[in-house]
Amino acid sequence: MSPSFEIQLIAIVVAVTCALPGVFLVLQRMAMMSDAISHAILPGIVIAFFITQDLSSPFMIVGAAAAGVLTVALVEALRKTGLLKEDAAIGIVFPALFSVGVILIAKYAGDVHLDVDAVLLGELAFAPFDRFTVGGLDIGPRALVVMSAILVVNVVFITVFFKELKLTTFDAALAGTLGFAPVLMHYVLMGLVSVTAVGAFDAVGSILVVALMVAPPAAAFMLTRRLKPMILLSCAIGGQSAIGGYWMARWLDASIAGSMATVSGLLFLTAVLLAPERGLISMARRQRGQRVEFGSKMLVIHLYHHEGLPEAEKECRLDHLEDHLRWEHAFASRAVRSCKSQGWIRREGELLVLTSAGRDHAREALVEL
Numbered sequence: 001m002s003p004s005f006e007i008q009l010i011a012i013v014v015a016v017t018c019a020l021p022g023v024f025l026v027l028q029r030m031a032m033m034s035d036a037i038s039h040a041i042l043p044g045i046v047i048a049f050f051i052t053q054d055l056s057s058p059f060m061i062v063g064a065a066a067a068g069v070l071t072v073a074l075v076e077a078l079r080k081t082g083l084l085k086e087d088a089a090i091g092i093v094f095p096a097l098f099s100v101g102v103i104l105i106a107k108y109a110g111d112v113h114l115d116v117d118a119v120l121l122g123e124l125a126f127a128p129f130d131r132f133t134v135g136g137l138d139i140g141p142r143a144l145v146v147m148s149a150i151l152v153v154n155v156v157f158i159t160v161f162f163k164e165l166k167l168t169t170f171d172a173a174l175a176g177t178l179g180f181a182p183v184l185m186h187y188v189l190m191g192l193v194s195v196t197a198v199g200a201f202d203a204v205g206s207i208l209v210v211a212l213m214v215a216p217p218a219a220a221f222m223l224t225r226r227l228k229p230m231i232l233l234s235c236a237i238g239g240q241s242a243i244g245g246y247w248m249a250r251w252l253d254a255s256i257a258g259s260m261a262t263v264s265g266l267l268f269l270t271a272v273l274l275a276p277e278r279g280l281i282s283m284a285r286r287q288r289g290q291r292v293e294f295g296s297k298m299l300v301i302h303l304y305h306h307e308g309l310p311e312a313e314k315e316c317r318l319d320h321l322e323d324h325l326r327w328e329h330a331f332a333s334r335a336v337r338s339c340k341s342q343g344w345i346r347r348e349g350e351l352l353v354l355t356s357a358g359r360d361h362a363r364e365a366l367v368e369l
Contacts, residue, residue, distance in 0.1 A: 006141055011260060015238035017196055020234070023231050033075070038210050043098075071194075161185065168180060208261050219268040241261075302315070
């Protein structure tokens with residue numbers, strides 16, 4: 001395989017692997033926790049390196065997972081005191097642990113390939129050159145092998161414990177009542193997030209890990225409320241972020257990780273704008289339609305109140321509506337068009353006259369009010 005293809009494949013696997021647990025973080029309103037864990041596991045990585053003196057040791061992942069669980073435990077401990085909210089507890093714990101990791105790197109690991117830039121930014125372009133070999137056989141890029149293994153673990157965990165994850169995500173109290181151990185599921189999920197983050201560290205850095213754990217799931221959340229389609233959409237958006245980010249980086253001659261994060265943000269922005277039900281454009285159209293619907297109802301009630309009275313010649317004119325109801329001309333015209341299209345009114349010169357259907361609708365509207 002060419003390095004270009006391998007880079008794209010690694011990026012896709014990383015994106016999908018990060019997006020899977022990210023769905024549950026977004027649903028549990030714990031997106032900040034992904035940022036906290038992706039930074040706070042740094043001291044676990046550093047300490048594991050000090051013990052093993054090997055960046056490729058599996059104990060690096062164990063150390064990172066332990067640091068991630070410690071982060072969650074410390075946040076929960078601070079939150080349960082009742083003195084701090086969760087976001088404040090996160091803001092205290094993860095900068096402290098991340099700072100410890102940065103100090104340890106700067107002080108004791110300055111001469112190895114374990115620097116702050118690599119941890120924060122990563123470099124996908126170099127990932128294909130770090131090969132994973134077994135008995136002299138080249139299996140492929142180390143990042144691809146590691147992230148593929150973590151992806152399998154995530155898929156198996158979510159598949160096997162899907163019912164438990166769904167229940168603890170949407171109703172933790174009910175899950176506890178039914179004996180599903182929501183606290184245990186929470187810590188196992190955070191452990192998987194930690195393992196996923198450290199697996200992606202060397203290739204893409206912690207910043208992109210956060211972007212891929214939050215942006216694709218958040219975009220999928222805008223598009224559907226059903227959990228299974230949301231997971232699939234999140235993975236698809238993550239994969240598209242990887243491919244689009246790679247080609248953007250080639251076009252701009254820029255950082256691949258930075259471009260992937262940018263594309264994931266753009267896809268989220270697109271979902272925010274264009275989502276069929278919850279997008280900003282759909283909401284604006286719906287609000288506009290509701291305003292016209294309300295205006296149409298007020299119009300037929302107004303005409304009904306003045307129908308057959310001497311002042312109807314004045315009150316039922318379109319230009320008078322704009323003054324009497326203080327409507328803008330454009331809005332008054334839309335309300336009139338809406339009523340005419342539904343057969344509630346008709347024009348007789350400058351006058352607006354109710355039809356029999358319009359009178360019935362006005363009576364129903366008055367009952368509702």
